[in-house]
Amino acid sequence: MLRVGLIGCGAIGSVVARELEAGAVDQVELTAVLDPFVDHPLGVQDRDSLLSRSAVVVEAAGHGALREHGVAVREAGTDLLVVSIGALADEDLEARLRQAEGGRLFLCTGAIGGLDILRAAMLFGPLENVAITSTKPAAALSRPWMEDEVLSALADGSEPVTVFDGPAREACGRFPESANVTATLSLATVGFDRVRVKMVGDPAATGVRHVVRASGEAGTYELSFENAASPDNPRTSAVTAYSVLRALTDLRRPPVSFL
Ligand SMILES: NC(=O)c1ccc[n+]([C@@H]2O[C@H](COP(=O)([O-])OP(=O)(O)OC[C@H]3O[C@@H](n4cnc5c(N)ncnc54)[C@H](O)[C@@H]3O)[C@@H](O)[C@H]2O)c1
Incomplete structure (x- = not known):
């Protein structure tokens, strides 16, 4: 056992x-x-x-x-x-x-996968342009440090709002409970400072969507994950x-x- x-x-x-x-x-x-x-x-x-x-x-x-x-x-x-x-x-x-x-x-x-093929591709040749866009229910992304305009767009708006666009290391500091997959992608591929992250709050979203893109000599990859949210924590994929x-x-x- x-x-x-x-x-x-x-x-x-x-x-x-x-x-x-x-x-x-x-x-x-x-x-x-x-x-x-x-x-x-x-x-x-x-x-x-x-x-x-x-x-x-x-x-x-x-x-x-x-x-x-x-x-x-x-x-x-x-x-x-x-x-x-x-x-x-x-x-x-x-x-x-x-x-x-x-x-x-x-x-x-x-909450993501596909790391095996990205790691295999890196053994073939360098991976470039590794990026992840995470879209979550708008309420799950509001944070006290955001400007009032962004907070009200997340609370009352009807359109998706990009609340972060930058390197994974900064995303993990700003969204400690919501950027774990960006860290996972970073550690498996080109590191925290070279993975580009977009975080989007979508008032219409009920679950969590992650789209990973990467390209290199071995090929071009787009991996998409649509996860139901945990019933106990809307920031966590079930x-x-x-x-x-x-x-x-x-x-x-x-x-x-x-x-
Ligand atoms: N790797 C991923 O893809 C991924 C996905 C979702 C969440 N997460 C991370 O997993 C962790 C747990 O997520 P969750 O949704 O279950 O969170 P949660 O807030 O629902 O539960 C966390 C639990 O840990 C307990 N806790 C806090 N500090 C503790 C300590 N020092 N010692 C013992 N227990 C302590 C809390 O009392 C709580 O019960 C978070 O860090 C979250 O960011 C990772």
Whole structure:
């Protein structure tokens, strides 16, 4: 049995917990949940208790939690599966997480896919013009730092509003809960400073749409994802929890996976 500890039991974590407890993934067992704001039957109060029960820890709690626990999990010899990928836009945190010795570091593919072909294309030759446009329900993108005009267009307008156009590193800082896929694309391809991101708030959108474009000597790629929003968090794609379950499926021994 692969023993799984969970940090964060919100929109993503609660679905992962529910599915694992229902036996959705053969040979994978939920053993502990660390979330100070959620009362769970497998709840633990601190990281040491979590680590003593887990062979792999899934982080599904946010940038702060990854900063607080990520390095220590690896240093304890426990594998770490990261869901809050956008936190790695912080160069210092990325370096510390990568350099920590012990358990393995896995980055969950989350709400997008197709990274395998982009990585294959980069082995053929350089990828250029890597870009992602993320369109979300307008209310999910309003932030306190936006100008009043933009906030009222998001709240009351009938047209899509582009609220950000720039490099992925800046997108992850400005939208810590909503730019994880831009981080995933960056880490899999040309890096946070060379992936161009557009974030669009659409009053008509009910789910989340990501369109990835990239070109290079190997070909031209356009990958499109239309994800239903999580019923518990409109900023999160419902499929993300299932990408965690898919990753755990691949971490079982013996592994059975698409490579
Ligand atoms: N990789 C992707 O494609 C992708 C997609 C969607 C969301 N995410 C990210 O996944 C993370 C979880 O998303 P969500 O929608 O479940 O969020 P959520 O807000 O619904 O749940 C987060 C949970 O973590 C808990 N938490 C916060 N700080 C904690 C800490 N220090 N220790 C333990 N628990 C803590 C909260 O109490 C909450 O229950 C976020 O960082 C989000 O940005 C990633």
